[in-house]
Each structure stands twice: as structure tokens, then as C-alpha cells.
Amino acid sequence: MRKGFIRFVFAVVGAAIGFYYLPVIWIAMNVHMQHSLLIFIDLFIGALIFWLLSLAMTDWIIAGTKRVEKYLAKQSPIYLFFGSLLTIVGLVMAVLISVPLWRTNIPVIDNILPILLMLIFSYFGFRLGTTRLDDWRNFFQRRAGVEGQAQIGDVTKQKDKNYHHYKILDTNILIDGRIYDLVKTGFLEGTLLVPNFVLYELQYIADSGESIKRVRGRRGLDILNKLRKEKIVPIEMSDEDFDDIKEVDSKLIALAKKVDGVIVTNDWNLNKVIQFQNVKVLNINNLAKSLRPRVIPGEQLEVQVVKKGTERQQGVAYLDDGTMVVVEDGRFYMNQQLMVEVTSALQTDAGRMIFARPVHSTKGINDRAHNSSDQPKSKKKTD
Known part of the structure; x- marks a missing residue:
């Protein structure tokens, strides 16, 4: 569509130029034809x-x-607004100065010089509008009575620098479900932004042939519907897609750069990738880790073993905050609620791991040892 439009514009411009300048050539070549023809x-x-x-x-x-669009997409709305505004001001000033020049009827001065003035004034207007953003912002804020005093400008600058309006949700954070509870607490401000390509990935997972994936995908869609229905915070859907990018994680990073947003996730790998992309990320696992109470050896927990471990008949369970619990002999209690006793805890870069064993695995041994010590020794019968 773009190609057709560009070629159409070229054809219209060419027809206009031909209409105005080709008659001069025909006269010079002494060519005579019917006027309409x-x-x-x-x-x-x-x-x-x-x-x-x-x-x-x-x-x-x-x-x-595309290069121009990509450059403009990276700029903030304030940058574009003041750049455009001061460019228009520069053009208006150039036109006002050029009015007497057009009336001189002197070659170069009446046609070339006004064009040069427009280019120069518009360039300096754009530069003045985009290189003094903080001064313009503080000026309008003081004029509107928002700040009241000039010295508060530094605070405003710092606040604008750290505040990101859009919080972009990825697929994993919706499947996790804790984002709903976090939003209800009011700790997230701004607008939640859910890209359509994340929604399509959730739909693909929900339609999966594997039951576990299907349940996870439907859970993510349910959480999204709850967020939209209850309207605890503003939530928007983004139609922005990046056809030249295939991976969803890379699209999230590109979208965050475009809208100056923050990615909310619980994906450890995505968190590491984002750190190299100059994009801010809010990892809900890091928040849970900072608020998590310390688990000490000997403490008892109730967990449900959901899958097999890797060694020694181990089973794996998860706490509500996503902490992995490795249970000794847990393979024998698949999909069962089980009381376990913490033996040790290990902190890794990927998160916290708790090692535990079933409470009743040692209870029987201790009881037998206790009972055997309490019974009196039997005397040998003597003839």
C-alpha cells in the first residue's frame, strides 16, 4: 500500500510539472498542436x-x-510536542521576514533567500524546542501555578525520570496470578498495558493439547478478565506489533522502549535479558523474596507434591509465592497434601529452594524407639 501511494504521489507531481514546464519546451522546439491534446x-x-x-x-x-518513524517512536511526547511547536514558530518568523523580500523582485532574494530562511529558522526552532525540555516544562508549570517555586524543578525532573506510566504485563505474570493480588493492594500505579501478542500467546497456551498448559493458559485469561472487569487500575490493550521481531520477549522490550514503560514479569531469564536493554523491569519474585519470612530448619509446612524430582525419589512442591520445595521420598505422594519438615534452604540466583522431608517419615521411627525404651526387659524363665 505504501508503494502504491508513493508512486501515485510521484505521478501527480510529475503531471503538475509537465503541465507547467513542458509547454515552454514545445515553444522552444516550435511544436504546434491542438491545445487540449x-x-x-x-x-x-x-x-x-x-x-x-x-x-x-x-x-x-x-x-x-521507517528510520524516521523508528526515531520518533523512541522520543517522548513532550520532546515531539515542543520540537513541533518551536519548528512552527520558526517557520512563521521566516515567513514574516520573507514578505518584504518577495516584493523586491530581485532574483535569488525574492525566491531562494526565503526558502533558506525557512530551513534555517525551522531547524533552530526544532533544536531550541528539543534541547531545553526541562526549562520549557518548568516554565509552563510555574505559569500554571503547579510548582509555585523555581527550586522545585529539580524534584520534578527526578520524578518524571523515575515515573513510568505504562506497566506492561507479560504472559508469565498473568499465568502466575499474583499480579491480581498485587494490584488490589494499590502498590502499582499508572496504567496496565497488555499487548495483543501476549493475549494471542495466552490463547495459544489455553488451546494446547497438554492439560497442564491448557490450565495455565486459561488461568492467565481469567486473571486478565478479572483485572478488566473489576477496574481496580486502568488497563489498556495495545495493538502495537513488531512484524520484524518473532520472539514475544523481544517484542515486549521493543514496546517498553516505544512507550517508555516498565515490564512486569516473574521470568528470571527475561529479567536478565532486559537488564542489557536499558529497560526497567519489575520482577514480582524479587518483591516476594524481599517480603518473604525466613524459613528455618525444623519448621513444618503443608504442601502438595505436583511433580517428580531429579534424584533419590524426590518430589517437588511449590509454596503460594512460587518457592520450590524439594521433598524427600515425595514421589510416593504425588498430588497429595503432605506435612513436611524443613531440613535446609538454599538461595540461588534463580530463586529460593527449600529442602524438606515428610513429617511421618521420622515419626514412626522415633515412636518405636521411644516405646522400646519404655518397655521392661523380660526376664528369662528358669527351671
Whole structure:
């Protein structure tokens, strides 16, 4: 569609140029034709020449347009607003100065110089608008009575720098479900942003042939529907997609850069990748880790073994905050609620691991030892 539009514009411009300038060539060549036929020929020749030029220049123009769009997408709305505003001011000043120059009827001064003035004034207007953003912001805030005093400008700058309006939710954080409880507490401010490609991934997981994946996907969709229905915080869907990027994690990073947002996740690997992309991330596991009470050896927990471990008949369970609990002999209690006793805890970069064993695995041994010590020794019968 872009190619067709660009070629159409080239053809229209070429037809206009042919209409105005080709008659001069016909007069110089002493060519005489019917006036209506000559107009049609001028339009056709001009449009044809420029259409042929567009065949060679369309790809270059589209590539340049994409680079400009990519650059503008990275800029903040304030940057674009003041840049555009001061550019318009520069153009208006150049036009006002050029009015007397157009009336001089002196070559170069009445046509070339006004164009140069427009280019120069618009350039300096754009530079003035984009390089003094903090000064312009503070000026308008003081004029509106928001700040009241000039010295508060530094505080405002710091606040704007650290505040990110959009909190972008990834697939894992919706499947996890704790984002709903976190939103209800009011600790997240701004607007939750859910990209459509995350929604499509949730739908794909919900339609999976594996029952575990299907349940996880449906849970993520349920959490999203609860967030939208209860309207605890504003939530928006984003139609933005990046066709040149295949991975969902990379699309999240690109979207965060474009909207100056923060990615909310519990994915440890994604967290590591984001750290190299100059994008801020809120990891809910880090929050849970900082608020988690210390688990000490000897403490008893009630868990449900959900899968097999890797060694020594181990089973794996999870606490409500996602902490992995490795249970000795847990394979014999699959999908059962089990009281376990903590033996040790290990902190790793990927999270916290708790090692435990079933409470009744030692209870019988201790009881037997206790009972055997309490019984009196039997005397040997003597004849």
C-alpha cells in the first residue's frame, strides 16, 4: 500500500510539472498542436517520467520513512510536542521576514533567500524546542501555578525520570496470578498495558493439547478478565506489533522502549535479558523474596507434591509465592497434601529452594524407639 501511494504521489507531481514546464519546451522546439491534446500530452509525459523514477526510489523512500518513524517512536511526547511547536514558530518568523523580500523582485532574494530562511529558522526552532525540555516544562508549570517555586524543578525532573506510566504485563505474570493480588493492594500505579501478542500467546497456551498448559493458559485469561472487569487500575490493550521481531520477549522490550514503560514479569531469564536493554523491569519474585519470612530448619509446612524430582525419589512442591520445595521420598505422594519438615534452604540466583522431608517419615521411627525404651526387659524363665 505504501508503494502504491508513493508512486501515485510521484505521478501527480510529475503531471503538475509537465503541465507547467513542458509547454515552454514545445515553444522552444516550435511544436504546434491542438491545445487540449497538448495539455493531455504534457500531463501524460510528466506523470510517466516521474512514475518511472518512483520505481527506483520507492524502496529507498520507504526505508528512510521507517528510520524516521523508528526515531520518533523512541522520543517522548513532550520532546515531539515542543520540537513541533518551536519548528512552527520558526517557520512563521521566516515567513514574516520573507514578505518584504518577495516584493523586491530581485532574483535569488525574492525566491531562494526565503526558502533558506525557512530551513534555517525551522531547524533552530526544532533544536531550541528539543534541547531545553526541562526549562520549557518548568516554565509552563510555574505559569500554571503547579510548582509555585523555581527550586522545585529539580524534584520534578527526578520524578518524571523515575515515573513510568505504562506497566506492561507479560504472559508469565498473568499465568502466575499474583499480579491480581498485587494490584488490589494499590502498590502499582499508572496504567496496565497488555499487548495483543501476549493475549494471542495466552490463547495459544489455553488451546494446547497438554492439560497442564491448557490450565495455565486459561488461568492467565481469567486473571486478565478479572483485572478488566473489576477496574481496580486502568488497563489498556495495545495493538502495537513488531512484524520484524518473532520472539514475544523481544517484542515486549521493543514496546517498553516505544512507550517508555516498565515490564512486569516473574521470568528470571527475561529479567536478565532486559537488564542489557536499558529497560526497567519489575520482577514480582524479587518483591516476594524481599517480603518473604525466613524459613528455618525444623519448621513444618503443608504442601502438595505436583511433580517428580531429579534424584533419590524426590518430589517437588511449590509454596503460594512460587518457592520450590524439594521433598524427600515425595514421589510416593504425588498430588497429595503432605506435612513436611524443613531440613535446609538454599538461595540461588534463580530463586529460593527449600529442602524438606515428610513429617511421618521420622515419626514412626522415633515412636518405636521411644516405646522400646519404655518397655521392661523380660526376664528369662528358669527351671
